[in-house]
Amino acid sequence: MDGSCREARGRRLLSKSQKLETREQRGGTPGEFTFSADPSLEDIRRLQAEFVAERGWGRFHQPRNLLLALVGEVGEVAELFQWRAEPAARAGLPGWAPGERAALAEELSDVLLYLVSLAQQCRVDLPRAALRKLDRNRARYPAHRAHGSARKYTHYQDRPPDACGPQD
Numbered sequence: 415m416d417g418s419c420r421e422a423r424g425r426r427l428l429s430k431s432q433k434l435e436t437r438e439q440r441g442g443t444p445g446e447f448t449f450s451a452d453p454s455l456e457d458i459r460r461l462q463a464e465f466v467a468e469r470g471w472g473r474f475h476q477p478r479n480l481l482l483a484l485v486g487e488v489g490e491v492a493e494l495f496q497w498r499a500e501p502a503a504r505a506g507l508p509g510w511a512p513g514e515r516a517a518l519a520e521e522l523s524d525v526l527l528y529l530v531s532l533a534q535q536c537r538v539d540l541p542r543a544a545l546r547k548l549d550r551n552r553a554r555y556p557a558h559r560a561h562g563s564a565r566k567y568t569h570y571q572d573r574p575p576d577a578c579g580p581q582d
């Protein structure tokens with residue numbers, strides 16, 4: 415893809431993300447919520463890498479710096495939740511103002527952008543790695559044993575299948 419095609423694609427993705435933000439500001443029923451089909455994680459990696467390269471920031475983006483930046487942004491997400499009454503921390507974030515939802519979308523995006531950058535700098539193919547990890551989680555937490563229970567997987571490994579019920 416040449417430079418002008420890449421820029422046009424970047425603009426299209428940006429205009430889509432602006433529409434998505436409007437949807438986020440409205441809130442909605444959590445069960446009905448889905449992500450947009452694009453951009454892919456690879457699109458986001460590439461756009462962020464271009465953003466960093468255009469500013470000559472590559473030398474700052476060493477893994478440890480990115481990790482610290484990521485943790486800092488996670489802290490900013492936590493700030494938006496701290497001291498809220500319990501109902502406002504439920505799925506769908508009832509009672510959150512549009513501006514607060516927009517602020518959360520920004521902070522979560524900062525987390526994602528630093529996570530993707532960190533994975534790139536550590537040469538981790540994040541989408542594939544996440545799929546592999548999901549496979550591992552499925553194996554560790556068989557649905558018939560873990561259903562309705564928040565216990566750690568080691569609880570299932572240590573016991574025969576009939577030693578505990580699903581609610582145990």
Ligand SMILES: Nc1ccn([C@H]2C[C@H](O)[C@@H](COP(=O)(O)OP(=O)(O)OP(=O)(O)O)O2)c(=O)n1
Pocket residue numbers: 466471474490523524525527528
């Ligand atoms: N060296 C840098 C600096 C910034 N960014 C990008 C990634 C984040 O998405 C965002 C972080 O920018 P800020 O450090 O300005 O943090 P905030 O956007 O959270 O601003 P504020 O702290 O005012 O909320 O910019 C980056 O990739 N590399």
